[in-house]
Amino acid sequence: MNNDVIIRFTDVHKKYKSEGIDFKALDGVSLEIHKGEFLGISGKSGSGKTTLLNVAGLIDRPTRGELIIKDHKISSLDDDSLSEIRAKEIGFIFQTFNLLPMLSALENVEYPLMLMGLDAIERRKMAEEALRKVGLDLVKNHKPSQMSGGQRQRVAIARAIVKNPSIILADEPTANLDSKTSQEVFDLLVQLQRELHITVLLCSHDNDIISQTKRVIKIADGKIIEEKRL
Numbered sequence: 097m098n099n100d101v102i103i104r105f106t107d108v109h110k111k112y113k114s115e116g117i118d119f120k121a122l123d124g125v126s127l128e129i130h131k132g133e134f135l136g137i138s139g140k141s142g143s144g145k146t147t148l149l150n151v152a153g154l155i156d157r158p159t160r161g162e163l164i165i166k167d168h169k170i171s172s173l174d175d176d177s178l179s180e181i182r183a184k185e186i187g188f189i190f191q192t193f194n195l196l197p198m199l200s201a202l203e204n205v206e207y208p209l210m211l212m213g214l215d216a217i218e219r220r221k222m223a224e225e226a227l228r229k230v231g232l233d234l235v236k237n238h239k240p241s242q243m244s245g246g247q248r249q250r251v252a253i254a255r256a257i258v259k260n261p262s263i264i265l266a267d268e269p270t271a272n273l274d275s276k277t278s279q280e281v282f283d284l285l286v287q288l289q290r291e292l293h294i295t296v297l298l299c300s301h302d303n304d305i306i307s308q309t310k311r312v313i314k315i316a317d318g319k320i321i322e323e324k325r326l
């Protein structure tokens with residue numbers, strides 16, 4: 097594979113069965129994403145954006161077609177191998193932040209490292225560094241309820257980057273934020289993508305945000321119907 101391609105979809109289909117009826121959430125998606133690229137994904141509600149991210153994030157398997165991530169041919173791997181690749185290579189950011197309410201910012205960022213079995217001192221050091229990168233050192237001991245929406249999403253971004261993933265998948269990361277905070281969160285993602293050479297896939301309904309991404313694909317009915325580059 098061309099060394100520069102980090103994610104390759106080849107005629108990927110994803111069908112869901114609901115009440116006995118097949119529904120094509122992805123309908124023949126072919127797409128190459130290069131290392132360090134920032135890809136925007138737009139499309140109406142129900143068009144297949146989250147499904148595309150879930151397939152790229154190894155949460156869902158394609159029902160047909162092939163997906164290659166960092167030279168791993170997904171169809172030939174078992175679920176444990178997929179979990180391992182996901183844990184090491186992929187960070188997720190969600191619309192609703194998905195932080196654990198009982199844990200401080202620092203503990204939330206440490207959490208994935210704990211699951212990876214890193215020791216406490218190493219974990220703390222890495223989490224503090226990630227929180228510094230997103231500009232939150234001063235509120236690292238706050239719980240999510242003691243932070244603004246923008247700060248919460250920054251914690252989620254720190255949690256996504258703390259394990260040095262090569263790919264970040266962001267599903268409507270600004271949908272719960274006002275426009276000024278949305279722009280700040282987007283700028284932070286662009287900055288981290290550049291500094292850390294991360295590949296970012298971001299889906300959004302927000303035209304102001306999506307129009308700033310270097311490359312945008314538009315999805316309708318599980319198909320890529322348009323591609324634009326800035």
Ligand SMILES: Nc1ncnc2c1ncn2[C@@H]1O[C@H](COP(=O)(O)OP(=O)(O)OP(=O)(O)O)[C@@H](O)[C@H]1O
Nearest residue numbers: 112113114119121140141142143144145146147148
């Ligand atoms: N687990 C599932 N079981 C059955 N159908 C599903 C499942 N997940 C998604 N779908 C269907 O697949 C289609 C695509 O859903 P998806 O969540 O990818 O859309 P989306 O573009 O992310 O929408 P939104 O902008 O509202 O988040 C929808 O019609 C949805 O109902």
Ligand SMILES: [Mg+2]
Nearest residue numbers: 145146147267
């Ligand atoms: Mg969605």
